[in-house]
Amino acid sequence: MTVIRLGSGAPWEALVGYSRVLVRGDTAWVSGTTAVVDGAVAHPGDAAAQTRLVLETVERSLERAGFALHDVVRTRIYVTDISRWEEIGRVHGEFFGDVRPATTMVQVAALIDPEMLVEIEADAVREGAA
Numbered sequence: 001m002t003v004i005r006l007g008s009g010a011p012w013e014a015l016v017g018y019s020r021v022l023v024r025g026d027t028a029w030v031s032g033t034t035a036v037v038d039g040a041v042a043h044p045g046d047a048a049a050q051t052r053l054v055l056e057t058v059e060r061s062l063e064r065a066g067f068a069l070h071d072v073v074r075t076r077i078y079v080t081d082i083s084r085w086e087e088i089g090r091v092h093g094e095f096f097g098d099v100r101p102a103t104t105m106v107q108v109a110a111l112i113d114p115e116m117l118v119e120i121e122a123d124a125v126r127e128g129a130a
Contacts, residue, residue, distance in 0.1 A: 001025050006065055010036075021065045026126035028067050032078070032119045033057050034111065041115040047084045051091040054120050059095070062124055069095060071124040074102045078119040082107035088118055 005019035013019065022029045035042045035050035043049035059069050075096070079088055085105055092103070101122075111119055 004065070006061070008061070011039075021061045023065050023067075028062060028065050028071070028124040028126075030058050030061050030122040030124070032121050033061070034113075034116045034119045036113075036116075041113050044115040045117075047079070047081070047117045048087040048091050050116070051088045051118050051120070052094075054118060055091065055095045058120060058122050062122070067124045067126060070099050071126050072096065072099055072101045072122050073125050074123040075104075076121040077103065077105040078108045078111065079105060080108060080111060080117050084117070092120075 001024055004023040006021040006023070007013045008020040010020075018031050020031055020033075022031075033054050035053040037053070041050075042053055062068060062071065075092070077088065077092065079085065082105070089105065096103075111117075
């Protein structure tokens with residue numbers, strides 16, 4: 001089965017050796033996504049705004065690969081301050097309230113940039129796939 005690798009054009013994809021989205025058949029995996037715009041962290045200090053930007057990026061990445069948010073079956077949310085779970089979770093709910101994928105939220109010691117508060121991965125299976 002053919003594997004399709006889609007990049008975002010970010011310079012660190014080649015350096016680190018990863019794709020923004022990897023598609024194999026009716027399944028897609030979106031790499032960890034943070035709130036970076038033009039190489040800079042957006043919305044420093046605002047976990048909800050970062051989460052919204054991250055999920056908008058995930059949505060665009062999935063659409064580019066032929067998937068939609070309703071195809072998402074799992075998300076993994078990495079946060080640098082678990083006490084902010086509710087503001088992050090509420091935004092996740094705005095995007096996935098009807099989808100309700102399996103989800104994990106864990107606190108990590110740090111993300112690549114100290115201004116990053118959240119990173120999210122998503123796995124999707126195209127609707128109707130066996």
